[in-house]
Structure formats: C-alpha cells, structure tokens
Amino acid sequence: MNCQCGEIVTPGLLDVFDARQWLIDAAMPLDAVEEVTLEQAAGRVLAETVVAPLDMPGVDNSAMDGYALRLADYQATPGGEGLPVLQRVPAGAGVLLLPQGGCARIFTGAPVPMGADIVVPQERVTLNQRGHIHLKGGLVVGANIRRQGEETRIGTSLLAAGTFLDAASIALLASHGINAVTVKRRLRVALLSTGDELIAPGTVRSPGQVYDSNRAMLNVLLAQAQCDVLDLGVIADSPQSLHQAFEHAQTVADVVMCTGGVSVGEEDHVRPVIEQRGGLHFHGVAMKPGKPFAFGYLGAELSSSTPLIALPGNPVASLVGWQLLALPFIHAMQGRDVAALQRYPVKAGFSQRGPQGRCELLRVVLDWSQRVPVAQLAGGQGSHMLSAASQAHGYLMINPATQVTEGSSYHYYPLNQFAA
Template sequence: MNCHCAEIVTPGLLDLFDARQRLIDAATPINTVETITLEQSAGRVLAETLVAPLDMPGVDNSAMDGYALCLADYQAAPGGAGLPILQRVPAGAGVMLLPEGGCARIFTGAPVPMGADIVVPQERVTLDQRGHIHLEGSLVLGANIRRQGEETRMGTPLLAAGTFLDAASIALLASHGINTVNVKRRLRVALLSTGDELITPGTARAPGQVYDSNRAMLNVLLAQAQCDVLDLGVIADSPQSLHQAFEHAQTAADVVMCTGGVSVGEEDHVRPVIEQRGGLHFHGVAMKPGKPFAFGYLGAEPASSTPLMALPGNPVASLVGWQLLALPFIHAMQGRSVAALQSYPVKAGFSQRGPRGRCELLRVVLDWARELPVAQLAGGQGSHMLSAASQADGYLMINPETDVAEGSTYHYYPINQFAA
C-alpha cells in the first residue's frame, strides 16, 4: 500500500510506506539464542520452527457429553428397542472396546471406544424404563467425534521461527508436552531524549521548561515490545554531549533511539552528529505528524554499525513515528514476522481542510451510534497534544491535497494493532 505522497510530496520527504519498508528491509535480526522454560517464554520470539511431537488429538475422542454407539447396531435393534448402556467412559480413561449390542455413556474428551462410529449428545437421548437409549433427530456417521490427528499430525510444523509467543501459542506448545523453547535473546535499545528545556516529571518547573514525556512513553512502549531498555536520560543540546551519549549507546545496545533535536534549526544538533559518527539512510517522511523522523547508523559502515532511529520531539509525532515506523523495525530486528498494516474504510463525521504535501494521520474515535461506525476527531490535532492521542481509537489517513468531507470514506488504522 502507498499513501500516494510520492506523487505530490514536499521535495526531499520520503513516502510513509516506502520509509516503513526501507526500515524493515534494513533490519538485521539478532542471532543469539537462549533456551528457556515455557513459563518464561511469554513475549519472546521463537528461534526455530517447532514440529508437533504428537498427534493432536492423540486418539479419537468425544466432542460432547453423550452416548457412543455403533449406528448400525442401533438401527438393527428389533422394534425400536434401543440399546442398553453397557459401558461408562470418563475423560482420561484408556481406549476401550465397545460391548457388542450396547452403547457407552461417554464424556467430553474421553476416548471413543473401538467399534463406535457416532457420539449422540445427551440432549438428544431419552432413556426408557429398562435403561435403553432412544435417539432423536438426524444421525450422521462420525458425528461429534474428534479424529486422531485432525488438528496436527506428529512431525508436521507446529509454530514457525519468528513466532511471537503469546498465550495461545504457549498453550499450544503446552498441549504437546513441550516445556522448553529456543528463543532469540531480548533486543537491547538505548533510549535518550535531547533538549535543554526538558526536565524529569516530579521536579519543580521553571518558565520555559517542559516535562520529558517522550522518554516516559517510549520506555513503556519498548518494554511492551519485549526490549531491554538502557535509559540514558536527557542529553543537553550540544554536539559534545551528543557525541558522548552516542559513543556509549552504540557499544552498549543493538539499537539506539533518540527523540528531539532532529529538525533543521540552529539548536538541532542530532542530524549533524549522526552524520559525523556514521550516516543517515533517510531524514524526513511525508507524514503529519512525524515528518522529522530519521533513520541512520553509528559506526564506520552501515552493515557493521549500530542502527539509530531519531524520532521527533513533539510527543504525538514521536508516538506516531514509533507506531508506524520504529515498531516494525524493532520487530524485524527481533526476528519476528512483521505484520502488514491493517486498515478498513470508515466514514468521517466531520469536514476540514486536508493536508498539503504530506499524508495526515488524524487521531479519531469511532462513534457507533449508527449501524456503521463514524470517525470523529478525538480532540485537538496538534503534534504536541497528547490528550487527543490518549483518547483515540485509531487514525484516519488523509492523502495529500485531499480535503476531508463529512460522509466520505477514508482509510482507518486501528491503534490496537500497534500493541507490541
């Protein structure tokens, strides 16, 4: 997908989707592997493809509480006499042989006796005075029987290398008796903010000072993405301070991430320092907010250097840059399979002038009062306004030179897809 910025973009800016793909393509996955227990594996990335050690299910078993029988025996019973209950099969029992001329009381998950070819749910069974069963409704051979190996066969792929281990995948491994896994080690990310105006939350603020929200935000986002964070704090707006911070960061971490100082003003020193210590792959993306995003490296050669992502100083621009650009790069570095961006069409419940030269990501909430959702602005759209970002359900993407018309349809990107 492309936001079509390249056709009418401000000169020198890279199309958003081109920038995203360049980041993914540039990532070199870490190759160090650790062996850990299944209990420790939540949020880790599989280092190898796992194959099923067992058939799943291991035997034919019942999908219902009911009665297991041979349908032909029931149909052959004289005068609709039904079948006597000659066996009881609880979950955890071994595989039994169905008694000739009778049926088995069976429970969900219990092995289906050999000779039975149908399980009838107890809701469709009545018992006569002799304790014989009588069945109601249509009868289909094989009904309510989970066949051995119908989910997975022993030796077939279970989870691919690069799989992010969440609750469902961990449960799958546990169901096969697997209790240790080989995973990629955690990615180490050095994080720093730049700006003489920044102070730590909780300290007294003088006029002109600003609390550092970016570092607080990115610490959480990196932790949610299962990264180990080296927090280098706030770095002064001076080339010397940046040189010292980057020198430490490039040797201590797999990735360096900084915020602020990446524009082109007289006090924006990040770009020239990056170029002196390494180089830039690109600087400037045709997106609003987030235009100053930069991607480069620290070291002599790109292939053997430490990658660096410089996010804008405005907090909403930093957040959007993280979600759309930095996060897929982090996933690729971790060896994860990078998911494609998910979007669907949603109508706008407002009108406003469209962006010029860049695609714009409007922070919106979905109004479900009607049959179909309608996007409404979550609040002020300034790149410094975290209140709207904290309330938004997603982004309405508006192409350059396109005005927003109430009732018209635009691409909507739900924010929950960026949850690490």
C-alpha cells in the same frame, strides 16, 4: 500500499509507506538465542520451528457428552427396543472395547471405545424403563468423534520460527507437553532524549522547562514490544554531549533510539552528530505529524554498525513515528513477521481544509451512535497535544491537497494494531 502522494509530497521527503518498507528491509534480525521455560515465553519470538511431538488428539475422543455406539448394532435391535448402556467412559479413562450389543455412556474428551463409530449427544437420547437408549434425529457414522491426529500429526510443524508467542500459541505448546522453547534474545535498545529544556516528572519546573514525556512513553512502548531498555536519560543540546552519549550507546545496545534535536534548526545537533559518527539512510518523511523522523547508523563500517532511529521531539510526532515506522523495524530486528497495516474506510463527521505536501494522520474517535462508525476529531491536532492522542481510537489518513468533507470516507487505521 502507499498514500498515493509520491507526486506531490514536499521535495526531499520520503513517502511514509516507502519509509516503512525501507526500515523493514534494512532490519538485520538478531542471531543470538536462548532457551526459556514456557512460563517465561510470553511475548518472545521463536528462534526455531517447533515440531509436534504428539498426535493431537492422541486418540479418537468424544466431542460431546452422550452415548458411544456401533450404529449397525442400534439399527439391528429387534422391534426398536434400543441398546442397553453397558459401559461408562469418563475423560481420562483408558481406551476400552465396546461391548457387543450395547453402548457406552461417554463424556466430552473421553476416549471413544474401540468398535464404536458414532457418538450421539445426550439431548438426542431417551432412556426407556429398561434403561435402553432410543435416538432422535438423523444419524451419521463418525459424528461427534474427534479423530486421532486430525489437528496435528507427530513430526509436523507446530509453530514456525519467527512466531510471536501469545497466549494461544503457548497453550498449543503446553497441550503437546512442551515446557521449554528456544527464542530470540531480547533486543537491547538504548533510549535517550535530547534538550536542555527537558526535566524529569516530579521535579519543580521553571519557566521554559518541559517535562520529558517522550522517554516515559517510549520506555513503555519498548517494554510492550519485549525490548530490554537501556535508559540513558536526557542529553544536553551540545555536539560534545551527543558524541559521548552515542559512543556509549552504540557499544551497549542493538539499536539506539533518540527523540528531539533531529530537525534543522541551529540548536538541532542530532543530525550532524549522526553523520559524523556514522551516516543517515534518510531524514524527513512526508507525514504530519512526524516529518523530522530519521534513520541512520553509528559506526565506521555499515555492516557492523548500530542502527539508530531518531524520533521528533514533539510527543505526538514521536508516537506516530514509533507506531508507523519504528515498531515494524523493531519487529523485523526481532525476527518477527511484520504484519501489514490494517485499514478500512470510515466516514468523517467533520469538514476541514486538507494538508499540503504531506499525508496527515488525524487523531479521531469513532462514534457508533448511528450503527455505523463515524470518525470525529479526538481533540486538538497539534503535534504537541497528547490529550487527543490519549483519547483517540485511530487515525484518519488524509492525502495531500485533499479536503476533508463531512460524510466522505477516508482510510482509517485502528490504533489497536500498534499494541506491539
């Protein structure tokens, strides 16, 4: 999948989907593993395939509250007098033998007595004055019985290596009595911002200074992605400071991530320092916002180097770069399967001039008042405007030289797919 803009992008810029695939292919998954308890496993990535230690279900059990019986016994009752209830089987009981010529009152999850071949839901059963059951509706042998091993058999694969452990997968492990798993070690990411103008939130701001929102944002995003963050703070706009910061970062982290200073201005020192300390795989992506995105490495030998992701300084550009490009790289480094981007057509509720030379990601909200979604701009679209980004439901991706026309459909990418 690409934005179909390869022929008309600004020269020297990489197509956004080509850049995404480049990053995924370049990622070298961590080898280090550790064992954690199930309580500690949420959000971790399995390092080894887990094999089922049990049949699931462990025995034939009832899918309903009702009555377990042998259908032939019921059909053979003289004069349709029904079957007496001779047994009661609650959940947690052992496997019993069904009495000849009778039935068992049974509850959901309880073992089906040996000899029974059907469970009839209680709402289809009436009891006569003698306490014999009478059944309504069609009867099929095997109905409402969960067979032993119908979900999983002992020795079959339960969860594959690379599985992201969410609530459902942890519940599956718990249902098999598993209380510890081997997972990938957490990815260590060294994070730093560059810029003499940046100051920490909570301090007094002088004219020309800017609060550092990127580092606050990326700390959260990296934590949500189950990374251990080594926050190196704000680094001054000087080659010497950047050399020192990168030298330290590459020795303590699996990945280095920085924001700002990656463009081509006279005060943008990040790119030349990266090239001096390692190299760049690519610099510049044909997307708006996010064009200055760069991917490189720190170290003399490529095989033993530390990968580096340089995000733009404008906060929305940094956010978009994280979502579309950095996050799949992080997932691949963690050994996770990288999900394909989700998109579907949505009509625009506005018109505007199309982008030139780059795909544009418009921050939009979905209006459902007409029963079908219509995309409306979430606010100002400047790459420095976090207010629209904080309200947006997703992105409309507009190809270069494509006018946005009210009522026409464009690719919509929901933001919830980037929730790490």
